[in-house]
Amino acid sequence: MKNISDVIEAYLKRVLQMSGEDIVEIKRSEIADRFECVPSQINYVIKTRFTVEKGYIVESKRGGGGYIRIIRLKPKSKQALLDEMLSITNNPMSQQASMDLLNRLYEERLLTERESHLMNKILHRDVLSIPLPNRDIIRSKVFRELIMTLKVHDRQEG
Numbered sequence: 001m002k003n004i005s006d007v008i009e010a011y012l013k014r015v016l017q018m019s020g021e022d023i024v025e026i027k028r029s030e031i032a033d034r035f036e037c038v039p040s041q042i043n044y045v046i047k048t049r050f051t052v053e054k055g056y057i058v059e060s061k062r063g064g065g066g067y068i069r070i071i072r073l074k075p076k077s078k079q080a081l082l083d084e085m086l087s088i089t090n091n092p093m094s095q096q097a098s099m100d101l102l103n104r105l106y107e108e109r110l111l112t113e114r115e116s117h118l119m120n121k122i123l124h125r126d127v128l129s130i131p132l133p134n135r136d137i138i139r140s141k142v143f144r145e146l147i148m149t150l151k152v153h154d155r156q157e158g
Contacts, residue, residue: 008035008042009049012070022072046070053088053100055107081108082151089144092136098123098143110150119146 002010008031016024032039050056050070059069075081085101093101102119105111111119121127123142128135 004035004037004041005045005049008037008045011035012045012050016070016072022074023069025067025069028066028068042068051097051100053097053104055104075108078108078110078154079151081110082147082154085147086144086151089140089147091140092133093140093143094136095123095125095139098139101143105150110154119143 011034012024012026012031015026016022028039028042031042035041046058046060046068050058052073055073057071057073059071061067073084075084081104085105088097088101099120102111102116102123106113106116123139125135128138130138
């Protein structure tokens with residue numbers, strides 16, 4: 001059985017998809033009422049499931065007339081997406097961030113499922129068994145090289 005966070009995430013993605021646009025505004029309290037959960041559960045889902053690494057921007061306004069706006073980022077081209085990801089890799093990268101970016105590369109068809117799984121294993125904390133923050137720095141450098149390779153490969157194909 002799915003947990004409540006998975007159900008809320010699926011619902012919000014469905015609302016976004018059904019809107020016919022790449023933007024949707026929701027009221028946190030209404031979503032919490034719909035799923036009979038506390039509003040902080042909605043915050044958790046938004047914070048962990050709708051990140052830049054996963055291809056979303058979230059804006060919020062607190063207060064009585066407040067809202068949460070979820071925007072799905074749609075890059076103009078594969079090169080634009082890779083450039084966006086390059087900027088993210090300028091900083092140390094957590095394992096979760098690398099998994100999210102790999103999943104996005106797979107969703108955008110820049111990596112095969114096999115390549116995504118291979119990179120996930122290579123970037124895993126069990127393989128990069130060195131202390132933080134060096135582990136996140138190395139993970140970022142390896143990921144950056146992946147992006148650079150994809151950029152060159154994509155240019156050669158295009």
